[in-house]
Amino acid sequence: MIPLLLAAAAVVNPSAPNPMITGSVRHQSVAPARVGCPDLVTPDALVCRALDAQRAGNDQVAAQSFEEAAKASSEKDPKTARMYAAAGNLWIAANQPGKAAADLDKALALPGLEAQQRGEAFLDRARAAEAQNDLATARARLNDAGATISSDPFYWYFSASLAMRERDPITARSSIDKALGLAPSDPAILFEAGHVADFTGDDNSARSYWMRAAAADPNGPVGKAAAKAVEMLGVTPTVKTDVPPAKAR
Numbered sequence: 494m495i496p497l498l499l500a501a502a503a504v505v506n507p508s509a510p511n512p513m514i515t516g517s518v519r520h521q522s523v524a525p526a527r528v529g530c531p532d533l534v535t536p537d538a539l540v541c542r543a544l545d546a547q548r549a550g551n552d553q554v555a556a557q558s559f560e561e562a563a564k565a566s567s568e569k570d571p572k573t574a575r576m577y578a579a580a581g582n583l584w585i586a587a588n589q590p591g592k593a594a595a596d597l598d599k600a601l602a603l604p605g606l607e608a609q610q611r612g613e614a615f616l617d618r619a620r621a622a623e624a625q626n627d628l629a630t631a632r633a634r635l636n637d638a639g640a641t642i643s644s645d646p647f648y649w650y651f652s653a654s655l656a657m658r659e660r661d662p663i664t665a666r667s668s669i670d671k672a673l674g675l676a677p678s679d680p681a682i683l684f685e686a687g688h689v690a691d692f693t694g695d696d697n698s699a700r701s702y703w704m705r706a707a708a709a710d711p712n713g714p715v716g717k718a719a720a721k722a723v724e725m726l727g728v729t730p731t732v733k734t735d736v737p738p739a740k741a742r
Contacts (some may be wrong), residue, residue, distance in 0.1 A: 539565060541577065547583065556583035560596055571605030578606060578614045585617060590624035597621060610642030614647060619655070628659055646676035652688055662693045680710035684719045691726075700726055 530541035543558035558582035566573040577600035584593035597618040600606060606614055615638035622631035635652055644647050649672035656665035667690045672682045687702035703726075704720040710716030 508636070543579070543583075552583045552586040554591070556580045556587055556592070556596075559583065560592075560650075563596070565600070568603055573695065574600045574603035574605030575610065577603070578610065581621065582615070582617050584622055587626070588624075588693070590621040593621040594618065594625065608641045612638045616642060616651065620651065623651075623655055623658070628655065631655055632659065644671045646679065646682060649675065650682055650685055653685055657689065657692050665689045665692060678709055680706045680713070680715040680719070683709060684715050684722070687719065687722060691722075696726060 530538055530545060539558050539562035543555045543562065546552075546555035546558060546656060557580075559576050563573050563576035563580060566576065577596045581593040581595075581597035584590070584596060597614055600614050601611070601618065615634050619631045619634035619638060622628070623636060632655060635648075635655065638648060649668045652668035653665045653672060656662075656668055666689060669682070669686045672679075673686055676682050683702050683706035687699045687706065690696075690698035690702055700723055701720045706719035707716045707723065710719070
């Protein structure tokens, strides 16, 4: 997978590290820390500030800075689409799906996103739509993403989660099975598999998946939530985690 933050980081550091997925988190590598950012209002300076804010965990400031960098750039520059996409990804992390949707729509309308980057932008657009309770748009954009990132377990994880909201047990089951096939020991995917089993009325499988998730992440938030879900079996669990992007993504 080619994380969108990595693509944007290349604006200020072409030798940024390779993308990676760490555990159950869609981890987006960013450029190494720099000693201060230029006190200028230029795309490069704004991207530098965005990356500093992202490292500090301030997703809202990071998203705003990427958005401002994109607005200060030419729409003909391929990097502009990547900056809008990175802004959208971080707006999701900042719980502002409306702003995410707007920036992702701009990114997808411009040239510059390569195949996997475009797929990830479609996936983020689906996530933004789902957060706005627009399930039809979420499924449509997810289908668009599948053309290039169907090998990403998070793609199928999100498809399963969305299918449960759509009250579609067949799609939920087939999607989580594909996620498990790609990442069989990921605790977040095991946890979601438990939710799908619970959703389809298979208590034994739900218990098994949640116990496996708890064992895979005994001290982490997913493992603790899974252990709690086992205790609550027989009552629809209310504790649920998402696999963030940021990606974040």
